[in-house]
Amino acid sequence: MIRVEGLTKVFRRPRTFSGPFGALRTLVTRQHEETTAVDDVTFEIDEGEVVGYLGPNGAGKSTTIKILTGILTPTSGTVEVNGLVPWRDRSANARNVGVVFGQRSQLWWDLPLIESLRLVGALYDVPAPRFETSLKKLRDLLGLDGFLDTPVRQLSLGQRMRGDLAAAVLYEPPLLYLDEPTVGLDVLAKEAVREFIMETNRIGRTTVILTTHDLADVEALCKRIVLIDQGRVLFDGAIDALVDQPRRLVVLLDAEPEEVRGVSRDLEGRYVFEIRDDLPGLIASIAAEHTIRDMSIEEPALESVIKGIYTR
Ligand SMILES: Nc1ncnc2c1ncn2[C@@H]1O[C@H](COP(=O)(O)OP(=O)(O)O)[C@@H](O)[C@H]1O
Ligand SMILES: [Mg+2]
Missing domain, CATH: 3.40.50.300 (P-loop containing nucleotide triphosphate hydrolases)
Incomplete structure (x- = not known):
């Protein structure tokens, strides 16, 4: 129904100068600024x-x-x-x-x-x-x-x-x-x-x-x-497919080592584990080595998934 292939749109507009004689300079120099608004976009719907x-x-x-x-x-x-x-x-x-x-x-x-x-x-x-x-x-x-x-x-x-x-x-x-x-x-x-x-x-x-x-x-x-x-x-x-990612276990520990078995702390000082299948086992293995102060389970929300794509 809709086929878009290699779609590109570049806007070109005269470069404008401000200040005294700005309008005149704009006319005389005839420089252009280019914006690539759409850059090689392909999709079908x-x-x-x-x-x-x-x-x-x-x-x-x-x-x-x-x-x-x-x-x-x-x-x-x-x-x-x-x-x-x-x-x-x-x-x-x-x-x-x-x-x-x-x-x-x-x-x-x-x-x-x-x-x-x-x-x-x-x-x-x-x-x-x-x-x-x-x-x-x-x-x-x-x-x-x-x-x-x-x-x-x-x-x-x-x-x-x-x-x-x-x-x-x-x-x-x-x-x-x-x-x-x-x-x-x-x-x-x-x-x-x-x-x-x-x-x-x-x-x-x-x-x-x-x-x-x-x-x-x-x-x-x-x-x-x-x-x-x-x-x-x-x-x-x-x-x-996007949101169908593993749920994550987020824990706060009493002691705060920089790294816990391959997992680094995020910006808020938490450790984030992907939950594969065995949640109790995962918790037990963390608790065996550290004192857990707090923990929660995060579902992947569309918003955070999208944010993740943009920051990648
Ligand atoms: N008529 C135009 N002339 C020059 N630049 C434009 C024009 N329309 C859009 N742009 C530029 O193209 C880029 C994409 O704009 P736009 O398609 O409106 O984005 P969005 O809808 O995603 O917010 C922006 O940098 C915008 O400033
Ligand atoms: Mg818009």
């Missing part, structure tokens, strides 16, 4: 998958999504979305894809939400009966009824996001790109957005690419994540 596309600020997530939607042209690499090259077949591609950028609404600011939705329906040639069925379903699923007649500029952030989601799926695209759809939302609104994504994927087998800073979104929705940093893929695979 199958129909019906919900993939978390994760990374710190500036990692290149939004740039990738903009290329997939056809808004941006890459510097090099190939992309195929449902058989189309997004930036070449931009309008055909748009019909296959619903997009939500959490940081910026796609709705018409001054129009009542319902009018924005009708415009989207008209732009995408949704026949009237199909529009009505779709709208009815979305009103239920997203609880739009209280604010359909309110101008978008007067909506709360959570209401606006629900309106944007409705607009993105109104024409029932097989693909949905969600760039930070829960950013700034309260717990309840986040939950509503998650349920909507889950339902949309379940009912229509909609393929979803989701970027988010909230790992609870990822845990609720994604079986697979692609982690990027500085434009490069660091990890691509199932979350299960």
Whole structure:
């Protein structure tokens, strides 16, 4: 469904100078600064998958999504979305894809939400009966009824996001790109957005690419994540495989030798053992040589696993 290979995007912008005559120098020197926002990225996404596309600020997530939607042209690499090259077949591609950028609404600011939705329906040639069925379903699923007649500029952030989601799926695209759809939302609104994504994927087998800073979104929705940093893929695979690491036994000892049988102390002065199978045996072997002051068992949380990948 989506094939991305060797995707690279370099932004070039004029180097700007400040200070007296800065603007003049900017014009005259014509030096450029280059940022490689996406750097040789390769991945494939199958129909019906919900993939978390994760990374710190500036990692290149939004740039990738903009290329997939056809808004941006890459510097090099190939992309195929449902058989189309997004930036070449931009309008055909748009019909296959619903997009939500959490940081910026796609709705018409001054129009009542319902009018924005009708415009989207008209732009995408949704026949009237199909529009009505779709709208009815979305009103239920997203609880739009209280604010359909309110101008978008007067909506709360959570209401606006629900309106944007409705607009993105109104024409029932097989693909949905969600760039930070829960950013700034309260717990309840986040939950509503998650349920909507889950339902949309379940009912229509909609393929979803989701970027988010909230790992609870990822845990609720994604079986697979692609982690990027500085434009490069660091990890691509199932979350299960990531989190399916040995549990760890963390102990504090009375005496504090630098090293206990091959295990060094971590930054907080604790000793961390991987639990293989025999937990009582492990504890006994430590207790035979040292006095244990405190101990606990740590499950590998997605957050710490991801942190581990970034610090490696
Ligand atoms: N239009 C642009 N012109 C120049 N640089 C850009 C532009 N858009 C993004 N960048 C740069 O590309 C890098 C990746 O940005 P972005 O894709 O927005 O990251 P993310 O969405 O992961 O936070 C950043 O260093 C950003 O400053
Ligand atoms: Mg972004």
